[in-house]
Amino acid sequence: MERAARAFWLSSPGHGEIRDVVLPEPGADDVVVRALWSGVSRGTESLVFRGGVPRSQHAAMRAPFQEGDFPGPVKYGYLGVGVVEEGPRRLAGRTVFCLYPHQSRYVVPASAVTPVPDGVPAERAVLAGTVETAVNALWDAAPLVGDRIAVVGAGMVGCSVAALLAKYPGVRVQLVDPEPARAAVAEALGVGFALPEDALGDCDLAVHASATEAGLTRCLELLAPEGTVLELSWYGDRRISVPLGEAFHSGRLVLRGSQVGRVAEARRSRRSFADRLALSLDLLADPVFDALITGECGFDELPSVLPRIASGELPGLCHRVRYDQGTRRAAPSGPFVT
Numbered sequence: 001m002e003r004a005a006r007a008f009w010l011s012s013p014g015h016g017e018i019r020d021v022v023l024p025e026p027g028a029d030d031v032v033v034r035a036l037w038s039g040v041s042r043g044t045e046s047l048v049f050r051g052g053v054p055r056s057q058h059a060a061m062r063a064p065f066q067e068g069d070f071p072g073p074v075k076y077g078y079l080g081v082g083v084v085e086e087g088p089r090r091l092a093g094r095t096v097f098c099l100y101p102h103q104s105r106y107v108v109p110a111s112a113v114t115p116v117p118d119g120v121p122a123e124r125a126v127l128a129g130t131v132e133t134a135v136n137a138l139w140d141a142a143p144l145v146g147d148r149i150a151v152v153g154a155g156m157v158g159c160s161v162a163a164l165l166a167k168y169p170g171v172r173v174q175l176v177d178p179e180p181a182r183a184a185v186a187e188a189l190g191v192g193f194a195l196p197e198d199a200l201g202d203c204d205l206a207v208h209a210s211a212t213e214a215g216l217t218r219c220l221e222l223l224a225p226e227g228t229v230l231e232l233s234w235y236g237d238r239r240i241s242v243p244l245g246e247a248f249h250s251g252r253l254v255l256r257g258s259q260v261g262r263v264a265e266a267r268r269s270r271r272s273f274a275d276r277l278a279l280s281l282d283l284l285a286d287p288v289f290d291a292l293i294t295g296e297c298g299f300d301e302l303p304s305v306l307p308r309i310a311s312g313e314l315p316g317l318c319h320r321v322r323y324d325q326g327t328r329r330a331a332p333s334g335p336f337v338t
Contacts, residue, residue: 003032005105008302010072013051014310016303026107031087033113035299036095038102039079039126040319042156043211044234046310048076054237064099065108077101081116081125082323091115097128097281102302104323114277119285126320127160127289131280133232134160140258141205141230146170148203150222152196153210154182156317157232159189159292161207164283166190174200176218177210185317188291203227213240220253228254295319 003023011017026032044061047053051071053061058070068074080100084091088110096113100106116125134157143149143165151162154177165173166189174192175182176199186193194200196218204227206219211233219229220243247253283289294316297305302321308314 003105003107005103006299007075007104008077008102008299008306009068009075010049012072014049014307016049016306018300018303021103023105023107026086029088029110030107031091031096031110031113032085032105032107033080033082033096033098033100034085034105035080035082035103035323036122037081037126037323038077038100038299038321039129040306040309040321041077041079041129042309042317042319045077045306047234048074049306049310052237063101064112065101065106067101075101075103079126079129080106081122081128082106084113095122095125097125097277099129102299102321104299114274114281117281117285120281123320124284124287124289124293125281127156127284127292127318128277128280130156130292130318131160131164131283131289132277133157134164135276135280135283137161137207137230137232137258138164140256141207141228143168143171143205147205148172148200148224150174150176150199150203150206150219151191152176152199152206152208152215152219152222153212153233154179154185154193155209155211156292158207158209159185159317160289161209161232162186162191163189163286163288163292166288172200176222185291189288205230208233211235216240217243220248220255223247223251223253225251226253227251228256231255231257292317293320296322299323 005021005023007019007021009017009019053070063076063078066076078099080098084094095116098113151158154175162175174194175186176194176196178196183193201222202224203222206222206229208216208219208229209232299321
């Protein structure tokens with residue numbers, strides 16, 4: 001039986017299209033997934049869409065089920081939620097998350113999907129990949145009760161980190177961003193907000209997620225002696241300067257990178273990638289994460305919507321893509337209410 005599907009491809013930098021595809025015959029250990037929703041990982045996918053992945057990072061940047069190569073043609077993406085149409089009895093009919101590109105139906109090994117808990121709406125589960133990044137960041141940072149923390153950069157990753165930090169007892173968490181409108185998101189997440197020039201200093205930890213040189217500099221400025229900056233930003237092909245003069249040495253400051261694709265070293269021997277993803281989906285039972293969904297469009301609209309996201313014309317946090325549910329106009333920037 002021939003199984004047809006439709007997929008979004010970046011045909012060349014700045015140009016996307018919907019292509020018809022024929023799915024492979026599933027094996028005994030495979031599942032056939034019909035897409036319900038996918039999410040646009042705004043920072044990374046904008047970089048890919050613009051053709052900004054440096055050659056040295058082509059292998060490291062490959063998504064799990066990517067087809068083609070950078071800068072294009074390439075099928076890219078990794079925030080997919082769907083329902084299992086065919087597969088093992090334990091998964092048949094289940095809603096699952098999968099690190100798959102934007103495609104209406106796909107065949108993957110059963111081990112590549114993670115069931116979405118009953119208490120998590122499918123449309124919110126597209127955030128699992130981003131929350132997973134935040135989980136790994138906090139495993140790396142290991143914040144303590146009562147820490148003073150700044151999260152600089154109120155994008156998808158920064159907001160996910162702030163949402164998780166808000167659950168730590170006694171911590172002072174401030175989300176820092178140059179866009180005043182992000183104050184509403186911070187309030188929804190239950191954390192403080194400040195413009196960069198107004199941010200509170202004397203921080204034990206600063207988490208950087210703005211992907212800007214100015215943001216990284218501000219993180220270093222906000223630290224108390226022996227404080228740590230955890231760097232989550234991905235700069236692609238851009239070079240940035242890091243101010244390692246001034247108080248960096250005298251204050252014994254620490255600048256540490258967090259690797260999105262690997263479990264933190266202290267947990268690696270006993271916590272797998274599957275553990276981390278399952279935990280992220282459990283955490284998404286909290287409706288506070290709905291504040292991170294700020295736009296929606298139909299799958300057929302992706303070729304016209306992604307250029308607007310990549311250029312900044314359509315700002316916001318997570319942009320959600322809808323499958324098999326009709327076509328509506330792309331939602332404007334601002335909290336999206338379901």
